[in-house]
Amino acid sequence: MRENTKLIVGMLSPTLIFLIFLLVAVGWAFYASFTDIMLIGPAAKSPQVIGLRNYERLFRDPFFYNSLVKSAIYTGSVVASQCALGLFLAVLMHHKGVKIKSAVAAAVTMSWIIPDIVKVYTWGAFVHYEGTLNSILRVVGVPPVRWLSEKPLGVSIIGNVWGGTAFSMILFLSALETVPPQFYEAAEVDGASSWQKFIAITLPLTAPVILIDLFLITIWTFGYFTFVYGLTGGGPGHATEIAPVFIYNESFRLYKIGYGAAISFIMTAMVAMACIGYLILLRRMERV
Amino acid sequence: MSKKILVFSMAMLLVGALTVTGFAQKVISVQYGEPWKPIFESAIEEFEKTTGAKVDRMLIPYGVVFVEKMTLDLAAGAAGDVIMVDGSMIADTVEAGYIRELDGYVKDWADWDQYYPAFQAMGSYKGHAYGIVLETAANAILWYWKPNFEKAGIPMPWKPKDWDEVLETAERIKERVPGVEYPLYIPMGSKWGEGATCCGIYSQILGADTSAGDRNRLWNYTTEKWIGSSPAIERALNFYREIFFVRKLSPTDAMYAPDVWGEWRRLMREGKIGIGQGGSWEWAEFWPEAERPPEEERGELLAWAGLPGSGHPGTPPIQTISGGWTVAMNARVKDPDLAWEFLRILNSKERMAKWLGAAGKLSMRKDSAEVPEYAENEFLVEIGKLLPYSDYRDALAGYATVSRYVQQAMEKVAVDGLTAAEATEWYNNKLIEEFGKDKVETIK
Numbered sequence: 001m002r003e004n005t006k007l008i009v010g011m012l013s014p015t016l017i018f019l020i021f022l023l024v025a026v027g028w029a030f031y032a033s034f035t036d037i038m039l040i041g042p043a044a045k046s047p048q049v050i051g052l053r054n055y056e057r058l059f060r061d062p063f064f065y066n067s068l069v070k071s072a073i074y075t076g077s078v079v080a081s082q083c084a085l086g087l088f089l090a091v092l093m094h095h096k097g098v099k100i101k102s103a104v105a106a107a108v109t110m111s112w113i114i115p116d117i118v119k120v121y122t123w124g125a126f127v128h129y130e131g132t133l134n135s136i137l138r139v140v141g142v143p144p145v146r147w148l149s150e151k152p153l154g155v156s157i158i159g160n161v162w163g164g165t166a167f168s169m170i171l172f173l174s175a176l177e178t179v180p181p182q183f184y185e186a187a188e189v190d191g192a193s194s195w196q197k198f199i200a201i202t203l204p205l206t207a208p209v210i211l212i213d214l215f216l217i218t219i220w221t222f223g224y225f226t227f228v229y230g231l232t233g234g235g236p237g238h239a240t241e242i243a244p245v246f247i248y249n250e251s252f253r254l255y256k257i258g259y260g261a262a263i264s265f266i267m268t269a270m271v272a273m274a275c276i277g278y279l280i281l282l283r284r285m286e287r288v
Numbered sequence: 289m290s291k292k293i294l295v296f297s298m299a300m301l302l303v304g305a306l307t308v309t310g311f312a313q314k315v316i317s318v319q320y321g322e323p324w325k326p327i328f329e330s331a332i333e334e335f336e337k338t339t340g341a342k343v344d345r346m347l348i349p350y351g352v353v354f355v356e357k358m359t360l361d362l363a364a365g366a367a368g369d370v371i372m373v374d375g376s377m378i379a380d381t382v383e384a385g386y387i388r389e390l391d392g393y394v395k396d397w398a399d400w401d402q403y404y405p406a407f408q409a410m411g412s413y414k415g416h417a418y419g420i421v422l423e424t425a426a427n428a429i430l431w432y433w434k435p436n437f438e439k440a441g442i443p444m445p446w447k448p449k450d451w452d453e454v455l456e457t458a459e460r461i462k463e464r465v466p467g468v469e470y471p472l473y474i475p476m477g478s479k480w481g482e483g484a485t486c487c488g489i490y491s492q493i494l495g496a497d498t499s500a501g502d503r504n505r506l507w508n509y510t511t512e513k514w515i516g517s518s519p520a521i522e523r524a525l526n527f528y529r530e531i532f533f534v535r536k537l538s539p540t541d542a543m544y545a546p547d548v549w550g551e552w553r554r555l556m557r558e559g560k561i562g563i564g565q566g567g568s569w570e571w572a573e574f575w576p577e578a579e580r581p582p583e584e585e586r587g588e589l590l591a592w593a594g595l596p597g598s599g600h601p602g603t604p605p606i607q608t609i610s611g612g613w614t615v616a617m618n619a620r621v622k623d624p625d626l627a628w629e630f631l632r633i634l635n636s637k638e639r640m641a642k643w644l645g646a647a648g649k650l651s652m653r654k655d656s657a658e659v660p661e662y663a664e665n666e667f668l669v670e671i672g673k674l675l676p677y678s679d680y681r682d683a684l685a686g687y688a689t690v691s692r693y694v695q696q697a698m699e700k701v702a703v704d705g706l707t708a709a710e711a712t713e714w715y716n717n718k719l720i721e722e723f724g725k726d727k728v729e730t731i732k
Contacts, residue, residue, distance in 0.1 A: 013557035039363045040377065043687045044384035057721075124546040129469070149541035233479035235544040252356050253481065254692050257363075276390075 002018030033261035040255050047258065054262035064263065066238050067246035070153065074228070074242050075221045077157045078164070081212055086168020091202065093169070094176045105169075112166030123159040124148075140210065148232060152240045154226050164220075168213050175209035176202070190257060208285055215278040222271050243267050314339075316626050319346035319361070319368030321354045323613055324422065324613070325575065327643040328706040331634040338633070342628055344368070351547050355482060362386040362618070369621040370630055372483065373419050375410040375612040376681045376688070382413045383685045388617040390417045393628045399635065399653075407652035410683065418718035419614025420635050423649045426608040426674045428491035430454065430593045433468075433559050438465040439560075445591060447624040449465050450599025451492075451527055454563065458537045460620075461562035470555060472537040473564040474535035476702050477529060478695045479544045485691040486611045486681060487567050489698055492524035495607030503731055504603075506690055507682035511729060514690055516716030521600055525701050525708040532702035540703055565595065566673045571648035583667070606677040612652065644668075650675070686723065693718045 033054055037047035057135050089108060093101050111119070126132050127147040134144035147155045179201065187197045203210075221242070225244035228234070234241035234249060247267065251260025320328045321393045325347065332343045346356055355374055361367035362381070373381050381387050394400040394417045400408070403421065411419035419430035430448070437444055440461045448454045465471075475488035492507070497504040500672035504520045507513075515521065545551035552617045555561050557574045572580065574590070581589075597603035615634060621627045633639075641659035644651045648667055656662045681687065693715055699710035719728045 037382075039359050040380035040384045040386075040688060042383045044363065044386075121547055126543075129541060146539050146541045148544055149539055152544070230546050232544045233698070235477055235479050235703070236540045237477070237699040241705070249478065252360065253478065254689055255359065 002063045005225065019211075029261045032258045033265055037258040039252065039257050043253075043258075049260075051096050054259045055266075057259065057263055058266060061239065063246060067241050067243045070238075071222060071239055071243040073153065073162075074157060074240075075218060078160045078221045079214060079217050081157070081161045082168050082217055083165050085165045086213065087167065087172050087206075087210070089169040090172030090176055091198065093173055108169055109166045111163050113129060114163075116163075116226040117230060119159075119163045120227055123155075123162065124231055127155045127159070127284045137151060151234060152232050154163050156231055157162065159231065160221065160224070160227050164217065171209060172206060175206040178230050179205045208282065211278060211282050211285060215275065215282070218274055218278070219271055222267075222274070292432065292644070303393055313550075314626060316341060316370065316621075316623065316630060317344040317346055317368035318370045318630065319347075319348065320372055321348045322350045323569075323647075324372070326646070327422075327634065327639060330639060331630065332711070333631050334639075335630050339362050339626065339629060343630070352552065353481060365620060369618050369619050369623075369635075370420070371616055371618055371625045373614050375419070375421065375614055376482065376683045376691070378411060378614065378616075379617040379683055379685045380420055380688055381616075382418055384718075386619055387418050388619045388621060389627075390617065390623060390631075391475035392419070393631075394420075397632065399632075402637070402653045402655045403404045404654065404681070405614065406653055408653075410612050410680070411616075413414065419616040419673055420631060421612045421614050421652045422635070423569075423644060424610050424612040424652050425650050426671055426678060427487045427611050427688060428595050428608045429671075429674065430569055430595050431556065431561075431564045431566055431570060431574075432591055432593065433556065433561060434558060434589055434591055436461055436465050436468050436562050446593050448593060448596050449605070450596050452458055452599060454596065455530060455535065455537070458531075459535060459564055462537060464628065465562065467560070468562045469560045470538045470542065470564070471562040472531050473552065473555065473561045474528070474531060474538065474544070474697075475548075475552070475565065476532065476538075476540070477543045477699045478692065480548050480695070482688075482691055484547070484695045484698060486609060488565065489524050489528065489694060491565075491595055491607050491609045492598070493520045493526050494609060495603055496523040496527075496601035497598075497600065500602075501731070505682060506694070507684060507687075508729060508731075513727055513729040514686070514719050514723060515731055516719040516728040517712050519699075520731075521715065522708045522712045523600070525697060525711050528599070528698050529708055529711075531703035533705045559589075568592075568674075569647065569649050571667055572646075594677065606674065608674050608678045610650075610675070610678040610680060619698075666687065689722060690719065693722070 015239040032047075034049055034051060036043050037051050038044050062068075073192060089104065095101075114122070128134075128230050129144060131149065138144060145151070181203075183201045184197055187201060190209075192200065194230055223244055225248060228240050228242055229245050229248060232240045234245040244267075247260050247263050251257050304395065318328065318332065332345065335341070338342060348354055354372075355377065356370060358367065358373070362371070362384070363386075366717065367386075371387070373387065374484040398436065407421040408417065411417060411421050427507060428517050432446060434444060437446065441464065442457060442460060446457065448457065454472065458560060461468050475484045477484055481490065493506065494504045497518070499505075502508040502510065502515070503518060506515055506521075508515055532540060542551050542555060543550070552561075552564065552566065552568070553574050556564050556570070571586070571590075575581065575586075580586075594606035595599040595608055615631055617624060617627050617631065637653065637655050638659060641651060641656040643649075644656065645659070645662040645665045646670065648665070650668060650671060651662060682690075696718075697711045697715040700706040700714055701708055706714070716728065
């Protein structure tokens with residue numbers, strides 16, 4: 001009994017320490033969201049409690065709505081593309097006849113493991129006006145495009161998909177390993193095509209993993225800051241100012257840390273709602 | 289007895305050792321950016337040699353947004369004992385309680401009188417000294433790439449007399465030199481940050497109208513209000529609209545590159561810019577140190593012209609703005625005397641003048657003229673002639689926020705295509721929202 005108590009205390013302590021730090025930070029940010037605290041100027045030294053004014057301002061701020069729209073497009077496109085591409089690559093990797101799968105796996109995984117800031121500069125160089133993408137296009141007779149000013153959100157989305165697909169691929173690959181091969185053999189005996197096997201066997205049996213993948217990438221992409229900020233800073237204008245970039249710009253470039261905290265709480269509530277939706281769906285799926 | 293003597297001797301030795309060690313281990317932290325590395329490194333070397341103390345170097349490399357990094361470090365209590373503060377942010381930094389007053393030190397420092405009063409003021413707030421200006425410059429001059437001008441058949445030296453001439457010259461480059469991607473490059477937008485204001489639009493605002501009644505500023509020193517709307521602001525925004533949106537003289541992609549400063553310098557040294565508005569320090573900074581050609585060679589490729597006023601009646605023939613970086617002492621410094629000793633060594637006459645001369649930066653000290661390395665630098669002599677046309681930013685609490693809204697107003701015309709009047713109205717509303725109606729005025 002005594003040994004058990006020691007074990008429980010030992011295992012709980014890191015969790016408790018983590019929770020305390022988290023709660024202090026979250027509690028401070030929550031308090032800050034009701035103040036006019038700034039990073040510079042008199043309000044940095046003596047912030048005043050201003051009640052709900054930050055939240056009222058937020059709902060009147062067109063840049064906030066702009067960031068929501070951009071985040072919805074960005075997150076939706078990244079999540080859908082990354083999941084679809086990850087599944088496609090996993091099926092490809094799982095297939096025994098594909099010879100170049102090691103090379104594909106290495107290339108995809110490499111883009112995932114490189115540090116974010118290296119990813120930003122690599123992708124920035126690739127889509128640069130004088131970069132590799134335009135060089136390839138020139139070879140096939142397409143005039144060069146200024147991607148960062150003409151299609152900034154598009155190149156940010158594709159760049160993020162490029163950098164993140166490996167996660168989905170690895171997740172799906174492990175899910176595919178759990179599908180009994182007899183199912184496919186039986187389907188082949190019945191004359192099922194590859195597509196029919198995918199729809200009737202692969203998809204239903206990997207559905208819970210797909211949902212987990214969607215759940216995780218939604219949370220990560222919605223809060224993912226480095227890539228877009230590094231690539232465009234939210235510009236041109238506000239064309240790529242997704243929610244995390246908007247929060248950063250308000251908090252650290254306009255120095256309004258209180259206002260930034262208010263936006264963060266609203267954003268957190270939105271992500272939480274999306275997560276609850278996923279979890280409900282997952283639970284329903286488990287019951288089926 | 290002998291045992292007592294032994295114990296006593298050992299105790300004394302221990303105390304002595306601790307004292308020596310304690311002195312030798314005195315440490316101050318110094319935080320500085322990569323462009324200032326040479327002067328800081330040489331000062332650190334001398335400081336360590338003369339005081340025996342150690343310096344913890346906190347270098348902020350190229351590519352990091354210096355002002356944001358420094359502000360966050362100050363807010364988090366993680367900044368160095370000696371730090372750098374942009375002259376325009378002295379007021380906000382003092383109000384936040386981040387930096388320490390230096391009055392007690394500068395009053396006994398003979399060198400302080402060598403600083404021109406305008407530069408003493410740049411590092412001061414409400415009559416008290418907080419920062420020592422390390423460098424200044426003409427923040428906005430028009431650099432041009434001579435081979436492109438030759439190809440376009442534009443006579444040199446080029447001395448535009450108004451904004452129309454600048455635009456027409458850029459149009460000519462666009463027409464005749466297809467390899468030039470940015471016929472007229474001018475810092476714009478929020479990714480450029482304060483650079484878009486201090487190296488970009490503020491010079492245009494100053495040159496857009498007469499200075500009577502502060503018509504050409506962002507702050508009215510008589511009424512003590514921010515200027516939300518004025519013909520000067522509208523004209524300056526319209527100039528940007530012409531460049532980016534109407535005449536397409538500069539694609540916006542370079543304004544949002546991962547490293548905007550690095551990209552602007554690369555484009556210029558590769559001849560992809562026709563005319564580029566930037567600071568006088570670029571004479572050296574356009575090239576990385578390892579690739580920098582000697583001055584004569586640079587002179588064959590690169591030249592500069594003063595930025596003209598708008599051409600409206602009463603506007604100046606040339607307009608520029610001078611900023612400056614100051615070195616200051618963190619309010620949390622544990623050993624202010626030691627930190628001051630570092631500041632004193634860093635800002636010594638010889639070191640300062642030699643570094644400014646080598647870096648192509650202007651001095652704010654009268655006695656720099658006595659140092660040959662500075663006084664004989666032809667580029668600095670020429671740039672120095674712009675100082676009578678130079679003005680300063682409104683270094684007041686709130687300026688950083690105003691500057692940010694100016695940058696967003698630039699994006700409204702350059703990217704979104706709003707008219708200058710619409711963008712000015714947007715800017716005015718943001719200022720009212722920020723400071724209240726009684727703190728913002730309109731100049732007709």
